[in-house]
Amino acid sequence: MQFNIFFKRLKSLLPFVFPLLLIISITAIVFVQHGSSVFFSFLLPVILVVNVLQCVWLLFKGNKKVLFNFTALVVFFYYFDSFVQVNFSEEDVVNTFSVLTYNVQGYQSKSVGVENSKTEIADFIKGVTPDIFFIQEFSAIEYKRYQNEYPYWLKSNTDVPYKSVLGVFSKFPILKNGYIKFYDSYNNSMFVDVEINDRVIRVYNLHLESFKLDVRNDIGNLSSSYKYLLPRFVYAEEKRIAQANVVRNHINNFDGDVIVLGDFNSTQYSSVYRILKGDRDDTFVAQGSGFGSTFKLLNYPFKVDHILVDPSFEVVKHENFNLQLSDHEPVLAELKFKD
Numbered sequence: 195m196q197f198n199i200f201f202k203r204l205k206s207l208l209p210f211v212f213p214l215l216l217i218i219s220i221t222a223i224v225f226v227q228h229g230s231s232v233f234f235s236f237l238l239p240v241i242l243v244v245n246v247l248q249c250v251w252l253l254f255k256g257n258k259k260v261l262f263n264f265t266a267l268v269v270f271f272y273y274f275d276s277f278v279q280v281n282f283s284e285e286d287v288v289n290t291f292s293v294l295t296y297n298v299q300g301y302q303s304k305s306v307g308v309e310n311s312k313t314e315i316a317d318f319i320k321g322v323t324p325d326i327f328f329i330q331e332f333s334a335i336e337y338k339r340y341q342n343e344y345p346y347w348l349k350s351n352t353d354v355p356y357k358s359v360l361g362v363f364s365k366f367p368i369l370k371n372g373y374i375k376f377y378d379s380y381n382n383s384m385f386v387d388v389e390i391n392d393r394v395i396r397v398y399n400l401h402l403e404s405f406k407l408d409v410r411n412d413i414g415n416l417s418s419s420y421k422y423l424l425p426r427f428v429y430a431e432e433k434r435i436a437q438a439n440v441v442r443n444h445i446n447n448f449d450g451d452v453i454v455l456g457d458f459n460s461t462q463y464s465s466v467y468r469i470l471k472g473d474r475d476d477t478f479v480a481q482g483s484g485f486g487s488t489f490k491l492l493n494y495p496f497k498v499d500h501i502l503v504d505p506s507f508e509v510v511k512h513e514n515f516n517l518q519l520s521d522h523e524p525v526l527a528e529l530k531f532k533d
Contacts, residue, residue, distance in 0.1 A: 209252060209259035212245050213266035224273055227465040229432035235464040236496075239277045242270060274463060275479045277497070279486065287510045289530055291366075291390055294324035295499055296524035297401070297457040300331045300359075311519045312336060318517060322526060325365050326388060330401040330457045330522075332361040350384055357382040358401050366390050374444055376437050379403055383441060383456075393531060396448050398441060400456035402466065403433040434460055438469040451531075455501040457522060462497055474502040477527035480509035488514065488523045501527045508532050 219234035219241055249263035296319070301311045316339045319327055323343075334351045341347065344363035351359045354373050358381050362368070370387040383400045405427065438458075445452055454474065460466035462476065478486040478497065487495030499522055503509065511528035 209248070209257070210262055212241065212248055213262040216241050216245050216266040216270060220269055220273055223463060223465050224468065227435055227469075229428035229430075229435065231465050232427050232431035232460075235461045238274075238461075238463040242267075242277070245270075275476070277462070277485060279479060279482045279484065281481045281483055281512070287528075287530060289391070290510050290528050291325040291530070292323075292511075292526060292528045293397070293453065293455065293501065294319070294322065294327040294524055294526045295330070295399070295455040295457070295501060296327065297330040297499065297520060297522035298332060299520040299522065301333055301336070301520075312339070314517075315519050316340070318515075318519070318524070324526060325390075326397070327363050328397070328399040328455060329361040329363075330358065330399070332359040334359055337361065337363075346388075348384070348386065350382055354382055354384075356380075360384050360399050360401060362386050362397075362399055364388055369394060374398075374441055376403070376433075376440070379433060379437070381437070383437070385444075391531075393451070395451040395453065396445075397453045397455065398445065400441065400454065400458060400470075402437050402457065402459050403430050404459055405430050431460070431464070431466070434458070434464075434466045435469065438466045442469055442472070451504050451506045453501065453503050453507070453529075455499075455525075457499050459498055462500070467500065470500075471502050474504055475507070475509055477501040477503060477509045477512040477529075478514075478525075480512065481527075482512040482514065484514065486514055488525060489521065499523070499525050501525055503527070503529060506532055 219238050222228070222231040222234045245263050245266055249260055249267060252260035252263065298315055320343060332349060334349065337347060337349055340363045344365060346364040346366065346368045347362060348368065348371055349359060349361040350357065350373065354375065360382055367389045368386050369389055372385055374383040374385070376382060381401045381403050383398060385396055385398045387394050387396050454470050458466055458470070485495050486497040488499035489496045507529045509527060510530055513526040515524050517523060
């Protein structure tokens with residue numbers, strides 16, 4: 195008897211639980227911006243799907259409590275975009291240029307069937323022929339593979355030693371470059387001013403704080419390591435939030451067109467992403483299709499590599515890949531100036 199009463203009360207509360215959880219998640223990411231929001235950023239797509247399904251079910255049942263789900267969904271889509279996109283790229287657009295970002299994992303791929311990731315990655319890049327490509331976790335010596343096709347190039351290890359190596363290779367002249375150092379961190383960021391058709395743009399190549407996880411050892415045994423992992427997730431997110439604010443302040447001091455790209459190690463539902471995005475367009479949202487996954491953890495897809503462009507750019511094309519030559523996947527975008 196008491197069990198039946200408890201079950202009925204629990205059932206009556208369910209229409210409120212998931213909308214409330216969605217609102218709490220949005221509040222933590224948008225307004226609180228604390229390291230603990232990283233867990234909400236991971237779970238937000240799941241919470242969203244549950245709310246949509248519950249909303250459809252309650253609507254079908256004619257239950258007025260559907261208004262709670264509906265309100266939560268309106269709030270979500272006010273602040274965020276869907277994690278699934280369907281777009282159709284324009285054809286025959288002229289005067290475009292393409293950019294690619296790729297974290298190559300230091301060429302340490304452990305994927306089955308990958309014999310020489312250095313060669314295979316180089317073959318891929320030369321195959322898609324981006325006008326400018328940006329690499330995170332690059333090698334200090336692999337630049338030689340790209341010198342013939344890309345006369346303008348830079349790598350960070352000569353100027354910023356003991357950091358994750360960043361690289362940029364361009365068919366357009368690089369007029370200026372610089373670095374935004376993240377202290378007490380192995381990660382790194384750089385920017386380049388590139389002249390494209392008599393117009394100078396600034397591109398930020400970011401590699402924000404890593405989780406530094408070994409999936410097999412750290413996550414494979416959750417029962418004994420969760421007390422160690424949870425603070426580690428929070429600490430890494432707090433560092434990324436601080437790094438994102440440093441980058442944003444640097445961007446605000448530049449009077450010109452900006453592209454921000456690279457490995458954010460944060461999803462599109464994170465405080466980090468929102469700090470860096472501002473009023474910029476995400477090329478995946480503008481012209482991408484599918485989930486836009488660039489990293490998988492226990493086969494769960496995450497979009498942690500992004501290309502964000504100022505409103506002065508038109509996004510002509512966005513493409514994701516499934517190469518499995520690194521723990522991350524590359525992202526390619528084709529752009530043009532609007533005026």
